[in-house]
Amino acid sequence: MTTLQTIRSKIWGAIKLSLNGQQQDYTQGSIPKAIFLLAIPMILELSLESVFAVVDMFFVSKLGQNAIATVGLTESVITIVYSIAIGLSTAATAIVARRIGEKNPADAAHAGAQALISCLIATVILSLSGIFFAPQILALMGASGEVVRDGAIFTRIMLGSSLVIMLLFLINGIFRGAGDAAMAMKSLWIASILNIILCPVFIHFFGLKGAATATVIGRSCGVIFQVYHLFKGSGILKFHKANFRWDPHVMKTIISIAWPATLQFIIASGSWIILTRLVAETGGTAASAGYQIAFRNFVFFILPCWGLSNAAATLVGQNLGAKRIDRAEQSVMLTAKYNAILMSFVMLLFLFFSRSIVRVFTTEQVVLNYAGTALQIIGSGFIFYAIAMVMSQALNGAGDTKTPTWINFVCFWLFQVPLAYLLAKGLHMNSVGAIIAIPVAEALIALVSWYYFKKGKWKKVQL
Template sequence: MTFKKIISAIKLSLSGHEQDYTEGSIRKAVFLLAIPMILELSLESVFALVDIFFVSKLGPNAIASVGLTESVITLVYSMAIGLSVAATAVVARRVGEKNPKAAGHAGAQSILVAVVLSILVTIAGTIFAPHVLALMGASKEVIAEGSIFARIMFGGSVVIMLIFLINGIYRGAGNAAMAMKSLWIASAVNIILCPILIHFFGLKGAAIATVTGRTSGVLYQCYHLYKGNGIIKFTLLDFNFDPSVIKSIISIAWPATLQFIIASGSWIVVTRLVAETDGTNASAGYQLAMRNVVFFILPAWGLSNAAATLVGQNLGAKKFDRAEQSVNLTAKYNAFFMGFVMLIFLLFSKWIIRFFTIEPEVVKYGSLALKIMGSAYIFYGLGMVMSQALNGAGDTKTPTWINFICFWLIQIPLAYILANVFNLRSTGAFMSIPIAEGLLALAAWYYFRRGKWKEVKV
């Protein structure tokens, strides 16, 4: 591909025009989908980095408050991502079948499910926020300072749910650029408001800025779902309760949700283990390391989402070989990217953590965590592509079982044994992460190669 063609393809990928990804060059299809998806999820990670950059100036207690809250909020993310996976799979399959009306109806039904779930989470989270922090091993000072932050974040559960879900709908339709633009808006609002509101309101200002930013992104999404001219366009009739469609969405969504809850649950256990074994400084350092891990994982996740869309649409068009070729090519690109990031983490971990804080103990733990977790980064990328390919086909149960075995049956016991039995403390907890991720990548690759995902009906 010449430089001129590359520039032309980038412009096309960012234009917001839907493409038929069941025809033409697979490399171009991956490129057109991946560019806006990478930018979309890179901007999602900007939320995390902007918050922690400004919050870190408030001290270790504030960093720990944000980190511990975010560890639990990932359960909300898990539900949102689970529904998003289901929406992408169903919408992509209907688009591949050339049935945009059914695709739009399925998207609207998934939103109904998301709203009901988010109301329940908001009520529980706002009531029990201090207890959640205590359960995570937070000190009394962290609970006192962080409870209001946690309540506001849980109160914004509905916009977390919707921004992930609606972007999943757009991705399924092949319009990754619209998903990207919604996060551009959300991130821009957050970046502007975060330092201002932290200056006036302290830690809770960070939460207000984040929720406000996400809300602006959701409003932009909803406007285009009703007024846009793309493949997916909602009407009020699409929101009429449809038990058969909701059942189909839930049957795909619940294993996908459980899949990410399993992963998030293991993160919560490791987070608590770090806090218990080495205290607030270790917890703060670990949170800074995790924010950077997430920052570089999300672009790779964007490539993985491209694979999910390509699998869904090509299965809908009965082009099984094309679906498989798309995944293999995406995995190759992701391996190159994650290998490069792995080298950055191994060589420059201390400088990366020092960008956020100069507290010596926090830097020590953060740089160590970043090195250890980054040592298997290439496996993270391969595992994500293979898992998302299975999810995009509607086979959400297989990755869920893989996650359960690798994270709960291997990572959590291993983290405890290394930290307490071998007395490696937080270092042992860090070490359990790349081991589990490496095993997950190998298992997901094996099941993808078996090819049973081609037989899944959605």
């Protein structure tokens, strides 16, 4: 066997090992191998989700500008739901990973069950708000009367199904904390594949509301798969009824980690909402549609970056639990390096082939021009996105969720939003000015996050 064949055999063997869900000890052995075993299923998990996002936009775009704008504006609001889900997921990942690193799977399952209880409580308000105030929410986002009229049912279905979104994110966070990235991948694959299959069919028969219905059905099936494996599966985590008894101490720990993490993502998503509205105000429906197409493509390529970042969070949590602090730090630095290399290729793709990419989604020249320009501008900051994500997730994985929250507040709300308004309205650059603020702010976040990670406060967090 040649050297090349040996390398291929080892790589293929590692890929199969990462996807079969076999329990691994990530607190010892090769760090690059640990990153690889965790990151492959995480990248594949999020990549298919991003494929669905693009496929969904492809079929929705056939319904016209109003449909595109409705989906984009609704998704901007739903990012608040995602923020809460990711906040709870971050807390669950950090605590479960710490307990697994301590070789205490029973307490890991107990912490995960308490996180599920907090999820159910948080969802009630979100779902009811979406069901009863969908038209007002769209109007608040700056949607035209036609968009509100045509899109309210889509928004009502999507926001009304907040529980499914929350559970899908949270339970996958529990699986990741346990190091079972393959199970998280499988559940999201089930949800995404069903979405991809049902989306064009439901849109054909039911229009825009069909897209929302297909998404809810797909995600619900993913959650059913997750719940089955939490209670009946063969993984390291085994949930029992006793785990769901109210535990004030564990709940307090979850909330203390989750609320800054939730606020962290609300701050980030809130700034995106402001920028989405600013683009609509200064560029009109065509600019808003073009921006949404660019944003969906951005999501398509950035989610694999999240996969590597989530691997860093798991490695930090488990190695801190095992008292292997140096290994935790080495894991993060190596993951950041891999992420930056990966995203540098994506950056070049967006800079030089943006028009070719967005032409798949629209034939309207004015929308195509807006989308192509937006994609180039956003794509120029991919290396910074890569570094910022790894550093932020590493801090979150250690349970230090307050530091990334402050970083997001300063860099997004005190820097990005004012800069966007200055460029868009003050300097009359309109929607282009608003979009330029995105990579500039992300560069600042990357530098500040790197600085605080190197300071090492995260090493002393107790969970």
